[in-house]
Amino acid sequence: MADLTLHEDPRSGNCYKIKLTAALVGLPLETRQYDILAGETRTPEFLGSVNPNGRIPVLQIGARFLPESNAACWYLAEGSPLIPGNRFDQADMLRWMFFEQYSHEPNIATMRFWLHFVGEAKLSPQQKAQMMAKRIAGCEALKLMDGHLAQSGWFVGDGPTLADIALFAYTHVAEDGGFALSDYPAVERWIERVKALPGFVAMA
Ligand SMILES: N[C@@H](CCC(=O)N[C@@H](CS)C(=O)NCC(=O)O)C(=O)O
Structure with a gap:
C-alpha cells in the first residue's frame, strides 16, 4: 500500500x-x-x-x-473483518455510518466543540440559539443507540465494524459536550467493549 x-x-x-x-x-x-x-x-x-x-x-x-x-x-x-462480508450487514453498517454523520456528529461533536474548545462565553448569538435543539437531537441519537445496544453487543453482526468505530469517536467523549452517558447504560458497556479491542488506541 x-x-x-x-x-x-x-x-x-x-x-x-x-x-x-x-x-x-x-x-x-x-x-x-x-x-x-x-x-x-x-x-x-x-x-x-x-x-x-x-x-x-x-x-x-x-x-x-x-x-x-x-x-x-x-x-x-477494506478486506478486514471491520467490514462485514455479508451484503445486508455491509449496507446496515453504512446505515449506522450515515446516521452518525446526520443525526449524531452534527449534534454531539458540535456541542463538544462549542463547550469544550470554544467556550460558551465566546459563542455567537446564532450558536447559542442552536444549543437547545442540538442537545435534544444529541440525546435522541444516544437513546436510539442505547436501545440498539441493549439488544446487541455491536451495531452490526457479532463483532466490531466501522459502524462501531464511527460512533465511538464522539460518543465516548460526549460528556465534554454536556451529555450524561450514565443515562445510557448499554452505551457505557459498549464503550468498554470497544476500549478492550486488541490494538485499541486512545484519543489524543
Ligand atoms: N463530514 C466530515 C466532517 C469534517 C469536519 O467537520 N471537520 C472539522 C473538524 S472535526 C473541521 O475541519 N473544521 C474546521 C473548519 O471547518 O474550518 C468528516 O466526517 O470528515
Whole structure:
C-alpha cells in the first residue's frame, strides 16, 4: 500500500476514527497537524492542495487526497473483518455510518466543540440559539443507540465494524459536550467493549 498520511487536528473525533481504524487493522499512519481554531485548514494552500472543502480529516494516500472520515475508514479497513462480508450487514453498517454523520456528529461533536474548545462565553448569538435543539437531537441519537445496544453487543453482526468505530469517536467523549452517558447504560458497556479491542488506541 502507498504511504499513508493523515492531515488532522488531534482534538477532532473525525480524525480519531481514522487513527483507530488504522491501529485496529495494523496499518502505519504518518500525521500532519493543523489547528482548526486558528483557521489552518482555510488557507489558500490547504484549499488548493489538500481539501477544497477546508476541513480535516484528509487521508493522503501517496499523492492522492481523500477527505471525509468515514470514506477514509473504509479505505483503510477494506478486506478486514471491520467490514462485514455479508451484503445486508455491509449496507446496515453504512446505515449506522450515515446516521452518525446526520443525526449524531452534527449534534454531539458540535456541542463538544462549542463547550469544550470554544467556550460558551465566546459563542455567537446564532450558536447559542442552536444549543437547545442540538442537545435534544444529541440525546435522541444516544437513546436510539442505547436501545440498539441493549439488544446487541455491536451495531452490526457479532463483532466490531466501522459502524462501531464511527460512533465511538464522539460518543465516548460526549460528556465534554454536556451529555450524561450514565443515562445510557448499554452505551457505557459498549464503550468498554470497544476500549478492550486488541490494538485499541486512545484519543489524543
Ligand atoms: N463530514 C466530515 C466532517 C469534517 C469536519 O467537520 N471537520 C472539522 C473538524 S472535526 C473541521 O475541519 N473544521 C474546521 C473548519 O471547518 O474550518 C468528516 O466526517 O470528515
